[in-house]
Amino acid sequence: MTPHKKSDGILDSFIEILDAEKGYSPHTLRAYRSDILGFIGFFLDYQADPKDPDGLDTLENQHLFFSRILELDKSWIRKYLSCQVRAKKSKRTLSRRLSSLKSFFDFLVRAGHIGLNPAETIPFPKLEKTIPRFLNIDDLFRLLDSIKTDTWQDKRNLAMFETFYSTGMRISEIHGLEMNDVDFKSQMIRVFGKGSKERVVPVGKRALDAICAYRALIDQPVAPVFLNKQYLRLSIRSIGRILAKIVNECGLNVPVSPHTLRHSFATHMLDSGADLRGIQEILGHASLSTTQVYTHVSMDRLMQVYDKAHPRS
Numbered sequence: 286m287t288p289h290k291k292s293d294g295i296l297d298s299f300i301e302i303l304d305a306e307k308g309y310s311p312h313t314l315r316a317y318r319s320d321i322l323g324f325i326g327f328f329l330d331y332q333a334d335p336k337d338p339d340g341l342d343t344l345e346n347q348h349l350f351f352s353r354i355l356e357l358d359k360s361w362i363r364k365y366l367s368c369q370v371r372a373k374k375s376k377r378t379l380s381r382r383l384s385s386l387k388s389f390f391d392f393l394v395r396a397g398h399i400g401l402n403p404a405e406t407i408p409f410p411k412l413e414k415t416i417p418r419f420l421n422i423d424d425l426f427r428l429l430d431s432i433k434t435d436t437w438q439d440k441r442n443l444a445m446f447e448t449f450y451s452t453g454m455r456i457s458e459i460h461g462l463e464m465n466d467v468d469f470k471s472q473m474i475r476v477f478g479k480g481s482k483e484r485v486v487p488v489g490k491r492a493l494d495a496i497c498a499y500r501a502l503i504d505q506p507v508a509p510v511f512l513n514k515q516y517l518r519l520s521i522r523s524i525g526r527i528l529a530k531i532v533n534e535c536g537l538n539v540p541v542s543p544h545t546l547r548h549s550f551a552t553h554m555l556d557s558g559a560d561l562r563g564i565q566e567i568l569g570h571a572s573l574s575t576t577q578v579y580t581h582v583s584m585d586r587l588m589q590v591y592d593k594a595h596p597r598s
Contacts, residue, residue: 295347296321299392310457310479320385325350327365328357354399362386362404376410383409419549424537425450431535437502438514442527444495445511445519449543451492452476453550453568456543460521462510464500469493478569486567 300318303309309317329349362383369379383404390402420428429446433439449459458476466475467488474488496510509518524543532541547568554564 295351295393295396295398298396299389302392303388308479308482316381317385317388320382321389323382324365324386327368328353328361351398357399357403359403359407362407366407380409383407418540418545419552420537420539420541420545422553424539425546425549425553428532428535428537428541432531434498437499440495440499440502441511441519442531444492444499445524446528446531446546447492447495448474448488449546450550451489452486453547453554453564454486455479455547455569456521456524458569459511459543460519460524463508464510465508467493467496467510469497476569482569484566484569 296318299321300314303317304314325346329346366379366383369382374382386404387402387407390399390404393399394402429443429450432443432446434443445459448454448462452474454462454474454476455478458478461477462474466477468474472488472490472493473485476484476486478484500510503512503516505516507516511519511524513519513523528541528543551564551568554567555561
């Protein structure tokens, strides 16, 4: 491999390319940067997990990394992953960090900084498929029906979580939702998902009525649908905190996150006979295989019903 002479801002350039070409969220971009800085720290100091990856984010360290890049081959990647395993990192974390490195070295090859990608032939760890956590219909209705409607913030909360369950939207999508994305007449919502991909999803009358009742109390023409006390866009962190408070007050003894509502939507739709490919479109999954995880949930329930009901099961 032949190192390029100039290494100024290489990592910044890589992150900018990811942002422009892939449209990754700020959270994902931060994760990629942190993963790569962690590897640079390991390569320079042979530490499995530098205590402060951000402290490595300097041009000096980038210069030092590139001055030694001739030493870099697949054995370093293997060594790094072995240290991560000894540090008891999960397979999911290992997979993400390897993905970050593969992408970064691909970028360096395309830019002419190195000749070969040292991580290219390293296999990803085999991940176990997990069944998404979801609420049954009774518990979900209990949760939504428990939300108070005394203040405009209460009405906002009801509208927000009715919309979550009615559409299966991601928390980032709810966070970014604006009033001109909601078509009350056709009962459709325009959603901007991962990679800024746009899709249109149906929304139920119950959720739309809740949005109308909440927004009728807002005396300012503000674009974001869900607002904080200052009439600014409600933050993702605040959405999570609000749900945690409602779950606690409701007395549900199960962990519930905004993603649980998305999983519940998909599972209930499938249980009610919805087409898997239709659910894929609504959820904004790029691949049908991602949506198929919900069939495991429904098949488990189907087998329970069969075992209880069939005379010769």
